[in-house]
Amino acid sequence: MILGNVLAFAAMYSEGGEGGGGLLSVNPGLAFWTVLTFLLLLVILRKVAWTPILQALDEREAKIKESLEQAEKAQSEAKALIEENRQNMSKAEDEARKLLADAQKIAERNIEASRGEAKAQAERIIADAQQEIDRKKQEALNEIKGQIAELSVAIAEKVIRKNLSEQVQKDVIDQYINELQKN
Amino acid sequence: MTDTLHTVADTVARAAEGGHGAEDNWIMHHILDGNVLDFKPFGEIHLPTLHLFGYDLPITKHTVFLWVVALLMIFVLRAAAKKYKKSMVPSGVQNMLEIIIVFVRDEIAKNTIGKGYENFLPYLLTAFFFILFSNFLGLIPFTATVTSNITVTAVLATLSFLTIQLGGMRKNGVFGYMKGLVPHGIPIVFLPVIAVVEFIGLFTKPFALAIRLFANMTAGHIVIYALFSLIFVMKSFGIAFLSVPMALFVYFLEILVALLQAYIFTMLSSLFIGMAVHQEH
Numbered sequence: 001m002i003l004g005n006v007l008a009f010a011a012m013y014s015e016g017g018e019g020g021g022g023l024l025s026v027n028p029g030l031a032f033w034t035v036l037t038f039l040l041l042l043v044i045l046r047k048v049a050w051t052p053i054l055q056a057l058d059e060r061e062a063k064i065k066e067s068l069e070q071a072e073k074a075q076s077e078a079k080a081l082i083e084e085n086r087q088n089m090s091k092a093e094d095e096a097r098k099l100l101a102d103a104q105k106i107a108e109r110n111i112e113a114s115r116g117e118a119k120a121q122a123e124r125i126i127a128d129a130q131q132e133i134d135r136k137k138q139e140a141l142n143e144i145k146g147q148i149a150e151l152s153v154a155i156a157e158k159v160i161r162k163n164l165s166e167q168v169q170k171d172v173i174d175q176y177i178n179e180l181q182k183n
Numbered sequence: 184m185t186d187t188l189h190t191v192a193d194t195v196a197r198a199a200e201g202g203h204g205a206e207d208n209w210i211m212h213h214i215l216d217g218n219v220l221d222f223k224p225f226g227e228i229h230l231p232t233l234h235l236f237g238y239d240l241p242i243t244k245h246t247v248f249l250w251v252v253a254l255l256m257i258f259v260l261r262a263a264a265k266k267y268k269k270s271m272v273p274s275g276v277q278n279m280l281e282i283i284i285v286f287v288r289d290e291i292a293k294n295t296i297g298k299g300y301e302n303f304l305p306y307l308l309t310a311f312f313f314i315l316f317s318n319f320l321g322l323i324p325f326t327a328t329v330t331s332n333i334t335v336t337a338v339l340a341t342l343s344f345l346t347i348q349l350g351g352m353r354k355n356g357v358f359g360y361m362k363g364l365v366p367h368g369i370p371i372v373f374l375p376v377i378a379v380v381e382f383i384g385l386f387t388k389p390f391a392l393a394i395r396l397f398a399n400m401t402a403g404h405i406v407i408y409a410l411f412s413l414i415f416v417m418k419s420f421g422i423a424f425l426s427v428p429m430a431l432f433v434y435f436l437e438i439l440v441a442l443l444q445a446y447i448f449t450m451l452s453s454l455f456i457g458m459a460v461h462q463e464h
Contacts, residue, residue: 023215023401027334029232029239030216033246034338041253041313046305049260053284054304056267063271 210408214401216245216332222325245335248327252316260312287311291450295457299354303456306346310339311449318400318441322434330444331400333393340393343452348385351459363462388455392448399444403437406430 164172218241220228232241263277273281287308292300314330321328329335351360364381365374410430414422 023211024333026337027216027243027332029241030243030245030249030332030334031338032238032240033242034249034335035342037249037253038309038313038338038342041256042305042309044257045260045309045312048257049264050305050308052264052267053260053281054288054301056264056271057281057285057288060271 210405210412213408214331214404216243216327216334218243220244220247244327245329245332248317248320249329249335251326252313252320252329255320256312256316283311283315284308287449291446291453295450295453296460297457299460303346303350303453306342307449307453310343310452311445314339314396314445314448315442318444319438321400321404322437322441328400328404330396331404333397336393336397336400339396339448340389343392343448343455344386344389346452347389347455347459350456351462354460355462360459360462388451392451396444396448399440403433403440406433407437 218230218232220230221244222228230242230244230247232239234240259276260280263280266274266277288300288304291311292304292307296303317329317335320326321331330339348360351363354360355363364385365378369377407430410426410433413426414420
């Protein structure tokens, strides 16, 4: 029905053509050529243009996407690395500080220890010396005591010898002889 | 718009003859197909008629430009496709073509067809570029607009029609597709009526496609010729100061229309394909 309208309409204008028909008339020859040309064009372009172009576009899109993702990944990795570095650094710093403190403590302890030892040694030496001194003093005292006793005995002898009578001497000698005889 | 020179020469020649009756048809002469390639005032080429398989297959003006368009398309698009092999970075004309191709792919095919749009992309791209190249080529003097011929647009619409139907049948099966044409939930009484309406609808869609493209491409040319003819109708050069700028304006408008009609034809074809393939919507 619509087609009929068109054909009627076309017929109105169909007188104007020069071998090509009217404005609204369908020319079978041209239709044939158009179908042939268009289908050939479709086949050729599909092979020559659309497939490679669309493929290239897809590839490029995939590549761009991949590159962006990779960049993002690299960035996050870099960020993580930086963070890790920072942590490592602060950890190392802490460790260094701790080491230093430890060393200081050890050194202090060493100093303290050697000071104590030195003191102890000094004390010991002093004590030894004191002992030696005391011993020497005692020895000297003893020697002096011995000499004093000897001297006192000698003095007493002298005094006694002067004071003892003949009789007493005789008694004493007798006593000795008696005692010798008893033995 | 074949050419202004032609128009002027033609009209002057006819005016010189003194005949008024012959002038009535000169616009039609430029718009319509013919078996003569006019390059007035440089001459003209008469085209042969082939006789193949018992049929007369005249090579007409529009046939020649059909081939020009086809060769131009192959040449340009093949060159662009080859560039992709050299480098992933587009350059020059390739950029422009790529914008159109991506537009057809993403905005037209992907949006209207959705899943499985890749199968229809070659047809849609070819149709888009064919119409675009024809429309633009027709704007150059001494050429003819292939798409201002109803035969050509009818063939294009028929191919769209076949693509739509075959696409729908391939996806949904022949019977499934036929069944899907009728919307769900229709009272059984109205079923025959609706079925008839839907069936007619199948044919009106491509019919509208053909007429729309043909009418748009023809109208602009006729308006330009009419504006020029004012000069001769009024028999005054003064009118040229009015009609030439107006014709120029229409010419620029035609550049827009050339792009727009390629878009509309492809967009609607794609939309109908989408409707045929995904019938549940």
